[in-house]
Amino acid sequence: MANNHFDDQWELLKQIGSTDMQKDVIRRRIRQSIAHAPSKAHPFKFLQWKSIVAASLLVVIFGGFLFMLLEKNPRLNNAGYFTVDDQSFSWRLENVTSKKSGEKLELYYKNNPIPFGTVKEVTEAEKNATIASKSMFVNKELEHFPYKTNMYIEHVKMQDVVIRYYFFIPLTAEKWIQFTFDYPKLEYANIFKAMSTLELNGKKSYHHNEPLYVTYGYERMIYPVDLEPVSVTSNNNEVYRWEDASTKAYHQYVEKILQDVSWQKKSGKGLSTTFVSVIFQNEVTITLNGNELTYEYFYPEQDE
Structure with a gap:
């Protein structure tokens, strides 16, 4: 409809044969009609689509980056x-x-x-x-x-x-x-x-x-298999949380250690026992306090 309106105005302009003043009046009317005519372009909607596309690209890029990071x-x-x-x-x-x-x-x-x-x-x-x-x-x-x-x-x-x-x-x-x-x-x-x-x-x-025991590394001392490290700061002191700790379990553990002829009981009181190695002469005191099992190792050669 806008194009038909402009054509009518143009035909009117061509038919005018009067003075220059009348022509100027017609020209102004045509310019005003063009200025106020609705535009077919929608820049705002175009910007909206650009924003949506940009946001989608960001989502895809971020998703790919996150996938790579997880992999x-x-x-x-x-x-x-x-x-x-x-x-x-x-x-x-x-x-x-x-x-x-x-x-x-x-x-x-x-x-x-x-x-x-x-x-x-x-x-x-x-x-x-x-x-x-x-x-x-x-x-x-x-x-x-x-x-x-x-x-x-x-x-x-x-x-x-x-x-x-x-x-x-x-x-x-x-x-x-x-x-x-x-x-x-x-x-x-x-x-x-x-x-x-x-x-x-x-x-x-x-x-x-039955209770299960293992040795650590090259050592001969046996440990309950259900221990969780609490503090193992040196070769001389180790603290573990014993999952199945009890007085009965502790005494069973002591008896199991003594079944190995390479260990002898040096002393013991309550839930604390000191063993000495027949082979290396090092000592270890094993103490149960609640559910914490502590090992204190002593190596005589360290004092020489």
Whole structure:
């Protein structure tokens, strides 16, 4: 309609043959009509669409960045289980995150950005090759653990790793699941809490009804398997929270230590007992206070 209006005005202008003053009047009317005519363009709506498009692009970019960040960083397994290849598993060790790295799963503890261990599936040949290529100083089968477990300890002696644990559990006749843990990135107690509470999806686990004990590293002293580190500040003093602590459990523990002929009881009172090593002559006092189990080591050669 606006175009027809302008055409009519133009025809009127062409028909005028009067004075210049009349022509100027007509021209002013035409300019006024053009100035007040509704515009077909809608700049405000155009700006609205630009804002919507820009906001959408920001959402896409931010979403992609967030996805990359989550893929790069370890993820907390809120579901309570981990998956490597076709095998999923869980344990009662808390504050563990994981990240897929090639064919293995890297494990992280709390907020430490450096992995403390790995999990992967290996063949019988790969397992044997790993054992043969490492400086393994300990080789034993763990008794009464949830699954048949072969444990090896590699003497690493790196700046941040002293020893590395290898645990092999058979999945089939030719396939194993391999766990590695680096000490001291992860404390001994946490390593054994993970393995003693392990549950493999689809494989029935064994639960021992009696107290379970393990040795730490190359030491001969046994520790209850259900300890949680509280303060392990030096080789001379260690404090743990004992999950199944009781007077009965403590005395059973003392009796279990004395079954090893390399330890002798030097003294004892209440829930505190001092043992002396027949081999190395070092002493250790083990005290239970509530649910806290304290180890105080004394090495005579340190005074020489």
